[in-house]
Amino acid sequence: MNGLYALKPWYAVRLSGLRRALAARQVSPDTLTAAGVVCAAGAAAALAWLPAPPAALLVAVLLAGRLAFANLDGALARDTGRTTRRGALLNELGDRAADLLVIAGFLPLAPLWLVAAAAFATTLPSWVSLAGAAAGAPRRNGGPVGKTERCLLAVVAAASGWAVPVLAVVAAGSAVTAVVRALWVWRALGQPETAVAAVARERVVATERDVASEKPVVRAAEPASSAPRRRPSPSPSPSPSPSSSPTLGSLPCDHDRSLPLDPGEVSGGITHTRPQSPADRGTRLRGAR
Template sequence: MNGSPGSSGGPAGLGLYALKPWYARRLSGVRGALARRAVSPDALTAAGVVCAAGAAAALAWLPAPLAALPVALLLLARLACANLDGALARDTGRSTRRGALVNELGDRVADLAVLAGFLPLAPLWLVAAAALAATLPSWVSLAGAAAGAPRLNGGPVGKTERCALVIVAAASGWAVPVLAVIAVGSALTAAVRCARLWGELGSR
């Protein structure tokens, strides 16, 4: 989610991102409670980063499958924060350009923090490759939005799918295969988004 105006726009995309409207409805009561308590959207963005770091710590320090439950709960909380921060900003009239910047930086830091949990479990080069690839879809979407296209989200391996794959690694101990899927899938997702944007912008 984005803390800026227009952040809710753009196609839903492929993959688990299509469940976002359903998930947002489940969180509507929480969003209302946060609005009544005047919670800052930026605080939710920061909470998402903390949850991501906690998931990374659980992944790194707990053996599989004991890591699965805490990793899953913390990543669900991280996704909830990502959903709530922008929605809360819009609901309370606090959408700002600075909020958009904080949101984007928070999302990227959270993505990298989660993958840092693989550092004790897999070769450094593979963790670095997965981390780099995981940022590519967002950079493509941001470039498209800067050019005037709708913001693209979703898979085949977007943020939600990456979280699901990390949970698989926490449950199974398959760190190397999961990182390989994240790296290849994220690069594929960036390519899919780029192709969609190329077609969208070419018609303008």
């Protein structure tokens, strides 16, 4: 259940023209993150200090800007190739600061304990998503009461003056959203492979494949006449006779070697390409007479 987060692709398409204009002017994504926090602070001030009906329009405009900047900063960073780890950190901190600022706008309108409970509850869904991503699950967003729903509830409070009921819904809904995300992450981590684990496994397989492809090259570079891998062989007689030719019983057997024969190893003037049986050796010797 993604809630209003399912409208994010549609919203991103509507902002594509603005995103291209910002990219052409080389606006920094960090600037957009900061602008989103400023919009959230302005909405909190309007919610706290302006009367209920007139405050709704200003709160709605400022929170719409807060959501737009939250969408634009990451998209602009990807489009312009300026995604960095520091930018990702700043994006997360900006989102959390904006959420808390909006909740702080309820301080003059609701009991302190309820504001504190709502502020704590609004951070829980993000904690669950970040913990799941750190464990290898895909990042989970949306939910019954996500970031978009909380902004909409703040507009409802500004328009109606029902600060306490709205804040209670925000607190309870955020807690439910955290539970829903936690269950989804738990199921994802129970799968044989998550997306991150699959990527890591593919890297391991590719590394093993590269190492395996290098083995023949390393073996070919070893000298075939290396002393530890060669055994002495009798000098061939220029005119072998039946009495001087080696017999089958005098030839060494395979179990006399601690190492296998290598390609190019010479024994008795005969080049072997594989370990040979005594019958093969006898056949070759008879053919050489």
